Amino acid sequence: MAKLIYNRRRFLGTAAATGAALASPAYLRRAAAQSGGEVNIWTYNNFVPEAFKEQFEAETGIKINIRLVDDQGKQFNLLAAEQPNPTVDIMTVAGHRFLQFIDSELLAPLDTDRLSNWGNINPTFSESDWATINGHKWGAPILSGMEVLSYNTDYVTQEEAMTWQTLFSEEYANQTAYIIQDMMSIVMLMKGYDGNMVAYMDDPDKAAAIVEEAKNFLIEHKPLVRKYYDSGAEFQQMMINQDIVLGHSWNGPAAALINDGFPLGMTIPNEGSYGFVYTYNIANNAPNPDNAYTFLDAILASPEIGAAMTKASGFISTYKGADQYLTELEKKSTSFPEEQLANLQFFRAEANELKYSLVDPAVEAIKAA
Missing domain, CATH: 3.40.190.10 (Periplasmic binding protein-like II)
Known part of the structure; x- marks a missing residue:
């Protein structure tokens, strides 16, 4: 390595x-x-x-x-x-x-x-x-860039990686990692909510309830995750060491591993993601x-x-x-099929004050749980 x-x-x-x-x-x-x-x-x-x-x-x-x-x-x-x-x-x-x-x-x-x-x-x-x-x-x-589901292709299939649910499955217990704050938006999206929280700017009680639901989901599944990480370099090293075979990541660190020749794939899952x-x-x-x-x-x-x-x-x-x-490999590592790009939304800032006033304390609660 x-x-x-x-x-x-x-x-x-x-x-x-x-x-x-x-x-x-x-x-x-x-x-x-x-x-x-x-x-x-x-x-x-x-x-x-x-x-x-x-x-x-x-x-x-x-x-x-x-x-x-x-x-x-x-x-x-x-x-x-x-x-x-x-x-x-x-x-x-x-x-x-x-x-x-x-x-x-x-x-x-x-x-x-x-x-x-x-x-x-x-x-x-x-x-x-x-x-x-x-x-x-x-x-x-x-x-x-965008948030993607990255996976070691020697252990995880692309079909499995087309849903965020695989990240929380018993099959890959203690072989996964993600950034908690970023996963809060993804979990909200998984559950059919607006992870940008723009839809709830006039209903802060609804926003609070949604964040609470996402927080409880991540606490419930905390025993399955190997590590909450902070930096792209940390994600790369865990993949290289095979500490994990599946993880939420930004596409940049994942692309760098692909360009190295590491057996990594990445998807924009069916439930969607954010750019x-x-x-x-x-x-x-x-x-x-x-x-x-x-x-x-x-x-x-x-x-x-x-x-x-x-x-x-x-x-x-x-x-x-x-x-x-x-190079062609570099182009490949920085592009996605049209059907996956259709799942992508962009982060919006209008509700950030509301969103982060709720999400930041929830992240600390998940860490402490």
Whole structure:
């Protein structure tokens, strides 16, 4: 297994280097004369390709300081605690969590006129309804993904993986894992409810009852799960070690294993699932806003960079033409049959205050049960 991980890192480094070298040297040299200092970024693992980071620093004089995050809630709490003088310039917020950050005045509206490469983003992402709030753009879409049911194809069939019920079956007891907060939405969907909770904004009692039902379901099935996990890397390692053969995951970590040659499959089950978009956002009162815009414009510079981000993270690039720089296997690991895509819904933010006020305490109750 060590060889598998090593080969993946070597391959991704080569791919990222190729993407960065092709993508942006001319642009970065234009920025170098007027730049310097640093830019502080909170983001997920592999969202800034290492070769791009090295080139950006060399050609602009701007040092990139990355703090890895693994949870939107933790990032929100940390940013809120630091205001009005945050240490971060750019963070990675999922589109369905925008309102929480915006209403707390933690994000600055994005000035797309300062981004000459904004047009390189597929308008499906950059111009969709969730991307504009209160008349402003709040983030640059970089990667898209979805919650999937991932399975070791040596032990689990695709037919079994077409229903979330298999994740809670006695047959795979203590061979499964999932992120509790994310599974709350999935369980609500399994039971025929709106996991976004938009349908219950005018009926908070109904919303509370639904969350209670989902919470009790997960507590009832707690003896069957091997582990509640937090990060994609943890999910990957459990799969590689065969600690689990079945798990809820984001498609990015699963795709990375598929591209390694690991016998993994993933489905959007019949009961449905949720998709999302990751964006780069500028913090309100960011200490280095000019450097933040320099970084954003550089990383949006070309489809090769988008492809390098997909290769490293496994998530789907939002950049126009990025798929031209992916192998057939990489394309396979970032696509789904039309009949499965029909099961997909996108996370919505309108009811987030209601939803997370109920879900967050429920998650803690499940952990404590």
